[in-house]
Amino acid sequence: MDPEGAVRLALDLLDRGWSVADVLVDVVAVAQREIGRRWLAGRWSVVQEHAATHVSEQVVAAVGRRTGRPTGPGHVVMACVEGEWHALAARIVAEVVRAGGWRVTFLGASVPPRHLVSYLHQTGPDAVLLSCVQSTRLVRAARMVAACRAVDVPVVAGGPGFGADGRWATAVGATAWGASARDAVELLDRHDHRVPAGAPAPPDDEHVAVLRRRREMVQGLTRALVPAGADAEPVAHAAAQVLDALAAALLVGDPELLAGFVRWQRQALGNRGALLDPLLAGCATALADHPRALSYLRLTRSD
Missing domain, CATH: 1.10.150 (DNA polymerase; domain 1)
Structure with a gap:
């Protein structure tokens, strides 16, 4: 593993005119999917997967430091579903959205709903970007969405936990779903993160x-x-x-x-x-x- 080399490559791409989304979505995120495939196929150990992911985290941090701080009025909060500890994808989304001109507060992995609601009361963001990698966490995702809706803050869902095509995002009450960080920026810019009339209810309990x-x-x-x-x-x-x-x-x-x-x-x-x-x-x-x-x-x- 060569963290310094990976960081130099990413910053060189930025210097050559690549956007933050180009570097983080088309390079880092693609590399992470390959890392996951190698682990799943048994070609890499957990230790190798962790080491490679650490390199990706360093690249994302370096790209984030290079990006200017937005000063516009738009503010969103990025959070991972409670119990979800895979935060790198959410960090990539946060940096791409920030590069798109939005002020972003990144709350990190496994955010308890009560703490999220308290923060929303204090800051009054335009939307919450909610990441869920594992579908087994959807019940907790639904609780977090309900908590956000209770304080009139819409939720844009993202991550494979909501289904490959986002089919389960609206089922837990999210306003919208984006397949990538670029989609999140587009949804926010189009104001497609408005709160819907009502959340769907499960057929029974x-x-x-x-x-x-x-x-x-x-x-x-x-x-x-x-x-x-x-x-x-x-x-x-x-x-x-x-x-x-x-x-x-x-x-x-x-x-x-x-x-x-x-x-x-x-x-x-x-x-x-x-x-x-x-x-x-x-x-x-x-x-x-x-x-x-x-x-x-x-x-x-x-x-």
Whole structure:
């Protein structure tokens, strides 16, 4: 890894006339996707992925220092969903939006809704840019959107957690969704971040029932699947993620969210992916009295 060389390259591109968006979206973000693919394919270890991501973070910081500070009236807040610790993509969006002339306050990873609302009361921004990388965090994203709407601040959603085409962004109440940092600037400049008339409601409260029983079900599944004396943590973690994905799918009314998450987990876990089948079966048994949850689990197991 050559952080100094990467920073020199990025600044040289700026000197040659590349925009901040060109460097951060077309170079850094593309590099990060490749880093993720190498980790997922098992070609890179977690340590290698972290080291490469650190280089990207240094490049983003250097580009940000080169950018002039906007002085215009437009002000937005950039935040990651509570529990979401992948903040680099959000940082890239923040820097591109700032280069587009907006004042940006970057709140970083895992922002609690109550702290966000307090900050919104103090500062009165034009909009919140909300990043979500993992679809399992959509229930928390919905809470953050609701908190923003309660103080009349619209939310522009971004990140793969809202679906590849943003299909789940409006389902959790966001005003708009952008596929990239450039989209975020365009949406803000067009004033397409206005608050809609009303947030959609889930078809029922089954996602609430799943969340209320989450701890109990994780403990039950772990006892059933882990032999005595074996390490229970991987199974408990996997069970919690499956239940979070199920709750999110029920919230937005789309079984594909759960199915897509399970497909991704099978790929990421390799041989350990066999654990998912008994987890799904155990969830179906425990949630037999919840027809939509049961239907989603059966569809996923068939898939």
